[in-house]
Amino acid sequence: MMASRILTFIFLIVTPFWLRPAHAQDACGILSSAVIVAQDSDNTVLGKITNSFDSDSIFYEFGTYGNEFSSDSIWNEFSTFGNKFNSDSPFNEFSSCPPMIIKGGNVIGYLSTNRKIRGPISPNLLKALCKDEL
Numbered sequence: 001m002m003a004s005r006i007l008t009f010i011f012l013i014v015t016p017f018w019l020r021p022a023h024a025q026d027a028c029g030i031l032s033s034a035v036i037v038a039q040d041s042d043n044t045v046l047g048k049i050t051n052s053f054d055s056d057s058i059f060y061e062f063g064t065y066g067n068e069f070s071s072d073s074i075w076n077e078f079s080t081f082g083n084k085f086n087s088d089s090p091f092n093e094f095s096s097c098p099p100m101i102i103k104g105g106n107v108i109g110y111l112s113t114n115r116k117i118r119g120p121i122s123p124n125l126l127k128a129l130c131k132d133e134l
Contacts (some may be wrong), residue, residue: 003053017114025034026128027130028049028129029131031049031130032049032050032102032130032134033048033103034048034049034101035047035049035083035101036049036065036099036100036101036102036107038081038088038100038105039098040088043125045086046058046073046074046081046099047063047065047066047073047074049065049101049126049134050134051134052066057133058073058074058075058123058127059127059134069086074089074111074123077091082097090110090111090112090113090115090122090123091113091123092114093113093114093115095112095114098111098117098120099111099112100116101121109121111123
């Protein structure tokens with residue numbers, strides 16, 4: 001019994017929260033109100049993880065950060081931050097400096113398709129899990 005509790009504790013410490021068994025609402029609740037910030041020389045803000053009615057949300061399709069035609073949107077595949085070949089883009093699966101997910105002044109993960117870095121969450125997975133949950 002004690003060994004199982006220790007293993008569970010170790011699992012919770014070393015496994016990023018979005019890989020733990022949980023409901024989408026749990027992950028979205030943790031990420032809610034977090035800010036996405038690029039690791040470029042300007043620390044460019046790329047929007048917030050909030051409901052799709054917030055004008056600063058990456059899910060607000062008519063706003064700066066959620067519009068697929070905006071140069072500041074991760075959803076614009078021709079922009080700096082949406083282009084899968086740019087090292088600052090969350091869609092570059094080889095990037096070692098993808099956008100940070102910041103909440104309460106702390107980096108809680110990275111928005112990235114690179115599964116070899118610590119704490120990544122794919123932007124497409126984030127959208128599928130949280131767009132309608134927040």
